[in-house]
Amino acid sequence: MSHHTRIEHLGKPRVLIIGGGFAGIELAKSLRDVDVQVVLVDRQNYHTFQPLLYQVATAGVEADSIIHPFRKIFNGQDNFYFRMAEVEFIDTANRVVETSIGLIEYDYLVMATGATSNFFGDRAMEEKAISMKSLDDALTLRNTILKNFEQALQIEDDEQLNSLMDYVIVGGGATGVELAGALSELRKHVLPKDYRELNFKEMDIHLIQSGPALLKGMSAEASEKALKFLEDFGVNVWLNRRVKSYDGCTVTLDTGETLITRTLIWAAGVSGAPIKGIQKESILRGDRLKVDIYNRVSGYDNIFAIGDIAAMITEEYPFGHPMLAQPAIQQGEQLGKNLCNIFSGKPLEAFTYDDKGSMATVGRNRAVADLKIFKKEYKTQGFLAWLIWMFIHLISVVGFRNRLVVTVNWLWSYFTYDTGNRLIVGNKQENIPVEETISHKAVV
Template structure:
């Protein structure tokens, strides 16, 4: 057995150690439910905070402050005793030696839970990956906010009509909930806010284009909701192009599969995600970017290794390709696995996971949302109120709830969004030099 010199210290404990990778919805739901168990819990995350991803698009579109949708993991999990947080990216798992390797050192585990979520999927398109804006993390949302505002500042001083067009246009790829919500929020900015900020610019010239590969929006929801979302977005003057794919993007012009092109300095990529997990797991467990787990979240071909949330592909009769990569699945799997794990520790029988679908929803903008509740499908103001209520009660931390609510009330009644700030200028990767602090 190799000698390990870089063991990450934690206080010794007589209890077995469960290491959890990732402080997303799945990871924190699990840790909270393990409160009071006779285990030592160590949570790893590359950030010291949990991100409330469903509202990330509001940070990108100047509706919310970044801190409002983030909550410090240490604070949130303070009530759990025997809990240790370690900030650092996890590179690899060694299931034979029961070790993980991270940027801050190595750690052994008795039980390992992989809850590392998902990352942006560019489907191998290198030029898009280099130049598009993803929307999965808070710094990315801030980069996008800065970039959009910087483009309008640049638009006020350009004399080149082609540059002007490209700076003002915004292209969104992907007609799922993120794409639809971003497009709606940008439509609101264009309608109510930007013309006041930039009276010199003609906003009739600004195009917001939403591209979707299939023949409808919101594929995960009902046809009714997809159709409603399309109508609402048109009211916000969003140009929707269905059955259209991006084939390349150089940062200024996007080429499409219908042989046309669109000029835009901003391409927001909301077209897909894939599982995100460390190296070292067996071949047989990896399929389509996710980890195959059985009904008890056990990763195929490993012992004492589990996966929950987006990264886990639990293939059942109802979900032959795994459950959808959604927050409710992650939360339910985190809680269910905690119960199973506690039973197992006591020598009891585990129970297979079954997903309780509570419906889905998406907001398009002011007074406009769509909701699917089983056979019930509706849109409009009531849907919008429900969307706001559900998101407010889901966001973690009472303080965040208060601040998000205050902001929404403010934005609603003033037709204003307070955070049109370029706190750190966005510098494209290819222009970043050694000395620059961004």
């Protein structure tokens, strides 16, 4: 497509941001009062609050309460322009980006494309597993879980029944731990009321972690406590195991052990999501872009990368910063300041990451938190950590209405032991067994 996208030229420097995740949003906000034109391109017209995707997947909160339209976020920002498009190629020589709706010129380009699930080259896994990176993924998983139980009601064969009622989660990071905890809460409090004819002692939840501990990157106390909480909840945690293969029904581990499930949730690895046109020398292992201390992509003067896609290699972070919301937000903010420095001819300021700590929730009244306040470390597990987790996630959700809806959902499920969003909507689902696999047709 060779025509230019209709975005008026204002005779000001144009900062083109690709991706409206935490990093892209923060950068666009930080340029609010600057004399530039800010253009944001994203394939969706909304920002997704990714840390709560697992709650959408397990029917804890409504899907639309963790997303917020870009146009609404930037309602009062006159220098902001949004286009919904897929970016296909970057012509760095001519400072033009090719998108699904046409060409967009830029003076400064910022890659904030985030990360995508990394299946380490396993095509079959990619086809059959469910990831947890987007709202679509979360809705797919929610539909799949609920449809599995609807189908289980019609099945007599034990192995078939187990394959529908058992869940395997690959990856013992925050997403995997949070999903395992949420599924075990559904198993205990919610599903037995909905599906009285099924025996939920048959529902197994497996969490597979390749290393010796859960929540890599958090303190030993946090990972041990998370393991204990999950075991208390009846989750089967498999440490030091890797998934070798999955054929849609049988999960084979590198130890030769096998598990049967129709639903494998992939929360194991992520890699950057670079776009064609960036020179190969600038792309590091894990498909992240090599950036300097100012978030400039190596080999370019006017191309920057922030958030998960950016790998700033330092002594402290030999593999780049952790792929989390905090580094992304801080890099977005810092790059905003540095772009202002460029426009006014001032020297750039190096990015330094202010690590505020990390946390994960395992379920009702149980979470683990490693906090850093004024350079001091505080570790807490259990009810207090859970309250802190709730508070921090609540104030981070974009939009007052969304915060209100999430609060109401959380309070409702806390006091009633119920999740109100058990809806099978649309046809997003995975691994639906073919008719022949059902041992008998239902006779109603």
